[in-house]
Amino acid sequence: MKFEYFIGSRYLKSRQKTGFISFITVLSIAGVTVGVMALVIVIAVMTGAESYFKTKILGVEPHVVLHHHEGSIPEYASVIDRLESSGLTESVMPYAETQVMLRSGSGMSGAVLRGLDPEAGGSHIIGLSRKELKEKLSPGQSRDSNTETPPLVLGKNLARRLGAETGDVIYLISSRGMVTPAGHMPSMKRFVVKGIFESGFYEYDASLAYTRLEATQGLLRIGDAVTGIGIRVDDIYRADRIAEKIQENLGFPYWTMDWMEMNRNFFSALKLEKTVMFIILTLIILVAAFNIASTLIMMVMSKTRDIAILKAMGATDRSIRKIFVFNGLVIGTIGTVLGTVLGLTGCFLLQHYQFVQLPGDVYYFTTLPVEVRWTDVAIIVSAALGICLGATLYPAAKASRINPVEALRHG
Secondary structure, three states: OOHHHHHHHHHHOOOOOOOHHHHHHHHHHHHHHHHHHHHHHHHHHHHHHHHHHHHHHHHHOOOEEEEEOOOOEOOHHHHHHHHHHOOOOOEEEEEEEEEEEEEOOOOEEEEEEEEEOOOOOOOOOOOOOHHHHHHHOOOEEOOOOOOEEOEEEEEHHHHHHHOOOOOOEEEEEEEEEEEEOOEEEEEEEEEEEEEEEOOOOHHHHOOEEEEEHHHHHHHHOOOOOEOEEEEEOOOHHHHHHHHHHHHHHHOOOEEEEEHHHHOHHHHHHHHHHHHHHHHHHHHHHHHHHHHHHHHHHHHHHHOHHHHHHHHHOOOOHHHHHHHHHHHHHHHHHHHHHHHHHHHHHHHHHHHHHOOOEOOOOOOOOOEOOOOOOHHHHHHHHHHHHHHHHHHHHHHHHHHHOOOHHHHHHHO
């Protein structure tokens, strides 16, 4: 062991009766530990929330949406063939979408009606297999009628708002009605609730309703056309590049939009919040670094005579700097390691025991979502060690500039 490290380790253990410097050292380690632990847990929760929202959104929305500048795609079957033969897509599903008003016996609510073809490849309804989708979107009968009625699948919160259950009749009111001598009259049509789905995302569960494609086409009066084609791809993080290729292949008047572009504001806000939380919690480590600096300064003041003797024996300024940089890094490393271990332990407990319960009507999730990314942990550890190293530079430089003659004369 080099003598710098040996002397540095001795200086960490105060030999004074009061043990004052050792106590401040413990406080410095505790400060770094708390800061790193808080950073690991909070960043893991923020990352988990981002992944949670991404999973829920992509469980309902396609990765890429293809639209037509005129509003509807008339010959969508040929477009689907071109998409499937391009090798860029995993599955393709045509749909027709419009805004409607739903009225039940006990309530009324606006909704987004999305018409799907259960025979097409790929379902965009979370929690429903293709077999279940075919079953729920098959024409059904209401409780009070034997006539065949178009099916309707409601989001959980939308059904709750309407007071609707499976088998109930829902009246769908569309603005695309007809012009009569009394003026424009909205059209009204009976639907039967065949199922209720839950995506886990409040906005979708409170606003989405699904039915068969032909029923929505009839409401929109667009014939055998669709308003969009939903596309799923193998790699969701390449969706933007795949969307550009699809648009280039099909050309005008088609245009595409990927899931990142559709939810840009939402994910940008999450990213900004994660960055701000990282900066704020890093200040805790910065405060602990001030403690490290003050500990080393007091150590230099109490060890002035020792430093002078070392210099008189031939120790260089660089060796003196090494002693105190080593002390500061030991404090920072111990605090960082303890904070990382405690932070990962806290993440493990939150993942497996979920003892933090949140009200579902206020938050998007009922338990804290936690996802540990080792890149985030590495950044936190590097930032903590970097701050601790920076805190050692001034005290180490101050110690190296001590004049041994003056120190021994006044010591």
